[in-house]
Amino acid sequence: LLGLTAYRVHHTKDSNYGQAPDYNKTHFYVDSIIVELLVTSILSFLISLWFLSAILGRVGRGPLGKYATEHLSLFIIWTMFLVGSAITTHKWRHLKYCRGSSKQCRILETIKAFAWICWILTTFLILASLANMTRRKHGWGGPVHGRDDAAAYPDTRSAAYPETRTVQPAT
Secondary structure (H helix, E strand, O other): OHHHHHHHHHHHHHOHHHEOOOOOOOOEOOOHHHHHHHHHHHHHHHHHHHHHHHHHOOOOOOHHHEHHHHHHHHHHHHHHHHHHHHHHHHHOOOOHHHOOOOHHHHHHHHHHHHHHHHHHHHHHHHHHHHHHHHHOOOOOOOEOOOOOOOOOOOOOOOOOOOOOOOOOOOO
């Protein structure tokens, strides 16, 4: 979706179709919903890089390593994909007549499809994260990697020492 939307913005900016009505080269026509999908794709890529490194690196401390941050960011991306997909589908719902003849029609149809696919994948990510959170019995403040820290850091306040025996010398 990132590459398709970037191509569409580049195409509308560089073509005669993309020029402003007064043909002043300072203002260009770009589909705002395509730009929104481009921004959503970039944002989701950056957020996924952060959480991938947080999960693999077992970052669970600090505000960016918690389930609440993960779910908030996934909800924002989910909403942005939903809005972008719905408006794109509404705006270009009748493109079936030009699929075979125009490259731009095929690009727009593909952008519509991938926008909905990204929204569905984000929905599955939210559900999988919720399932992991409930399975591990963590709250919103639990570590995003989902593992227990108790196994890695034993409680030292209740450490029991083994009994010491003194050996009596044989007489």
